[in-house]
Amino acid sequence: xxxxxxxxxxxxxxxxxxxxxxxxxxxxxxxxxxxxxxxxxxxxxxxxxxxxxxxxxxxxxxxxxxxxxxxxxxxxxxxxxxxxxxxxxxxxxxxxxxxxxxxxxxxxxx
Amino acid sequence: xxxxxxxxxxxxxxxxxxxxxxxxxxxxxxxxxxxxxxxxxxxxxxxxxxxxxxxxxxxxxxxxxxxxxxxxxxxxxxxxxxxxxxxxxxxxxxxxxxxxxxxxxxxxxxxxxxxxxx
Numbered sequence: 310x311x312x313x314x315x316x317x318x319x320x321x322x323x324x325x326x327x328x329x330x331x332x333x334x335x336x337x338x339x340x341x342x343x344x345x346x347x348x349x350x351x352x353x354x355x356x357x358x359x360x361x362x363x364x365x366x367x368x369x370x371x372x373x374x375x376x377x378x379x380x381x382x383x384x385x386x387x388x389x390x391x392x393x394x395x396x397x398x399x400x401x402x403x404x405x406x407x408x409x410x411x412x413x414x415x416x417x418x419x
Numbered sequence: 420x421x422x423x424x425x426x427x428x429x430x431x432x433x434x435x436x437x438x439x440x441x442x443x444x445x446x447x448x449x450x451x452x453x454x455x456x457x458x459x460x461x462x463x464x465x466x467x468x469x470x471x472x473x474x475x476x477x478x479x480x481x482x483x484x485x486x487x488x489x490x491x492x493x494x495x496x497x498x499x500x501x502x503x504x505x506x507x508x509x510x511x512x513x514x515x516x517x518x519x520x521x522x523x524x525x526x527x528x529x530x531x532x533x534x535x536x537x
Contacts, residue, residue, distance in 0.1 A: 313461075340515070340522045352425075352509055353528040360520040398462070402524045405450055405469060405515070409462040 311336045313401055315410035322389055323418050330384040330413045332399035337377045344373050344384050345398045347412070353398065357384070389417045422446040423529035425510050431535045432500065440495040440532050442510030451493040452526070453485060454509040462509070468493060500536045507531045 312335045322328055332342070341360045345353040357366045357373040359382070365374040372385040382399060396412040422445045432438050444451060453465040467475035468487040482504075484496040493510060510529040515522055 340524045343526065345528075350507065350531075350533060352423075352530040353511075353526075355525065355527065358523065358525050360518065360523050362520045400462075400526070402513075402526070405467055405513075405524065406464065406475065407452075407524075407526060408464075411461045 311401060311403070311408040313399060313408050313410040315397075315399060315413050317413060318411065319414045319416075321416040321418065324389060324391060326389050326417075327385070327387050328389055328415070330386070330397050330399075330415070332382040332384070332410055334380045334382075334401045334408070336401075336403075337380055339377070339401045339403045341402050342373075342375055342382050343400045343402065343407075344371075344382075345400065347396045347398060349396075356397075386415075389415075391417050391419050393417050423510060423512055423527050425508075425529035425532050427532060428530065429533045429535075431537065432497070433537050434500060434502075436500075437496070437498040439497065440508055440510075440534075442493040442495075442529055444491055444493075444510075444512035444527070444529075446512055446514075446527060448512040448514040448527075449490050450513050450515075451487060451490070452511040452513075453493065453495050454511065456507040456509060456531075458506075466495075497534075500534075502536050505534055505536045507533055 344356045359375040370387040398412045400407045400409045455463045466485045486494040509531045511526045513526045
């Protein structure tokens with residue numbers, strides 16, 4: 310059974326700081342890994358998707374890496390802003406089934 | 420605004436009521452999903468439909484009854500719910516595509532329905 314763990318559970322940083330969120334998974338047989346952002350009481354917004362054969366993906370200030378052999382992914386956020394405050398979820402997908410981590414709640418202080 | 424819509428956005432119901440949640444996707448995907456998100460718990464997959472056929476039922480109680488009349492619409496019928504069923508119910512859709520890097524199955528989510536059971 311696939312298990313996904315995200316560390317840390319919560320993170321508070323001052324504005325402008327670079328930060329890294331971590332995601333680990335137990336079964337490397339995946340199609341892809343997705344990073345999502347969720348604002349309180351809202352749905353999930355897809356940030357980045359890395360396919361199993363890829364090592365990283367970038368979008369603006371976000372960079373996600375994937376090391377499938379070790380079952381790890383990181384989401385790097387550069388020059389954080391208060392608007393980045395949200396919960397970040399990672400999910401691994403295989404054969405139409407996705408398993409989610411508990412999320413990391415990020416607070417960026419002005 | 421995403422290509423997945425959900426109605427209603429908020430719902431309050433008593434334990435004896437019957438209500439339905441609706442999800443519609445405008446992305447041409449062939450798979451649709453219901454998830455439950457409770458406070459301080461990870462997202463729980465409830466049901467999966469592929470080409471209108473249910474392919475996953477994650478041990479969900481029978482008081483939740485899904486319906487998928489076509490690939491674009493998904494319903495969740497609710498009856499005799501319990502207060503612990505109060506949660507955010509999220510719908511998602513996806514389609515497996517083959518790229519040069521292999522298979523990709525990207526999920527797109529709706530805004531959710533906040534359900535409160537009194």
